Amino acid sequence: MAIPLDPDPRPPSDLAARPGGVRPAWGVFKDALTRVGFRPTRTRGQNFLIDPNVHAAIVRDAGVGPGDHVLEVGAGCGFLSCILADAGVELLTVEIDPRLAEIAREFLAPYPNVRFLIGDALAGKHRIAAPLQKELEAFGEYHLVANLPYSIAAPLVASLARSSFAPESVSVLVQAEVADRLSARPGDRNWGALSAKLALRYESARGRDVGSQLFWPRPRVESALVHLRRRQDPPSPERLEALERLIEGLFRHKRRQLTGALEGVVGSRAEAVRILEKLELDAQMRPAELSMADLERMASSLL
Structure with missing residues (x-):
């Protein structure tokens, strides 16, 4: 003590x-x-x-x-x-x-x-x-x-x-x-x-x-x-929670391509493909290549 x-x-x-x-x-x-x-x-x-x-x-x-x-x-x-x-x-x-x-x-x-x-x-x-x-x-x-x-x-x-x-x-x-x-x-x-x-x-x-x-x-x-x-402009508490869950999930599989890493977060390959297409992100990227803006857009799509 x-x-x-x-x-x-x-x-x-x-x-x-x-x-x-x-x-x-x-x-x-x-x-x-x-x-x-x-x-x-x-x-x-x-x-x-x-x-x-x-x-x-x-x-x-x-x-x-x-x-x-x-x-x-x-x-x-x-x-x-x-x-x-x-x-x-x-x-x-x-x-x-x-x-x-x-x-x-x-x-x-x-x-x-x-x-x-x-x-x-x-x-x-x-x-x-x-x-x-x-x-x-x-x-x-x-x-x-x-x-x-x-x-x-x-x-x-x-x-x-x-x-x-x-x-x-x-x-x-x-x-x-x-x-x-x-x-x-x-x-x-x-x-x-x-x-x-x-x-x-x-x-x-x-x-x-x-x-x-x-x-x-x-x-x-x-x-x-x-x-x-x-930061003077941190995300709202709700967005912070969503972003932290996303970051934790993606970087758990940081060596995978983005489709496979995101599949581990959303639970479905088809849903991962849909989100990446909607956000116009290269499915062959690795999680570490995503910018903070990319991560924030991806988190918004999961809210």
Whole structure:
């Protein structure tokens, strides 16, 4: 069960952030991690970005500032949290490991604008954990800014995006391959159900690359920022539901030609042929070649 952890007004320690968001040397944190018996695990995707210049760049690229509500998932030692807090945002940061949360709380003690939630952000693969949902429903308009653990990046972004408490914007550092999927366009090699569903609600852009040498421990993959901004003209809730069903069905058979893929959605080859002829779409296309306009026209024909 997730337990909210409020900032602790204890006296400053060696770990406490200095004025201007300056942090103690990395060695001080490594000693603290050793002291609490922490070792990063690949199953939790724990690779800490340790370059303060990149942390500052992430906050600049996200465009958040004083008074903005920001969600961070995967606080780690609090390095990105500190830059966000120093920028004046109201920060809710989530960390699954109580040992890391304790270190981050000590580091961020000078910032009363930071709140912690200890626990998993997800309940299973496709649902936001209830304690976090409760916090976000009361949070109001907010932005997701995070160096996301590799293991939860795609399901977390997808789950938040389709929720009733979705963020206004997303700026996250993720595995480069995931960044390609999140920001893909129709016809791209990485265009699939995830990117198509996100495109119903958000405009996406791939941001800066971040080399593996800037992390501890060093991952075997490269990372990249991805930015999502809420669409000004999203489909109505009824059309969103129809589009998501269509996208899920088509991309379940993404290597089939369009007639076969659509047959799996409508249950009849004859009906699939009729719809494609009506929409004047090439039956030999693959689902990944459809534009968003094509998908919207197809969904309209199924309503």
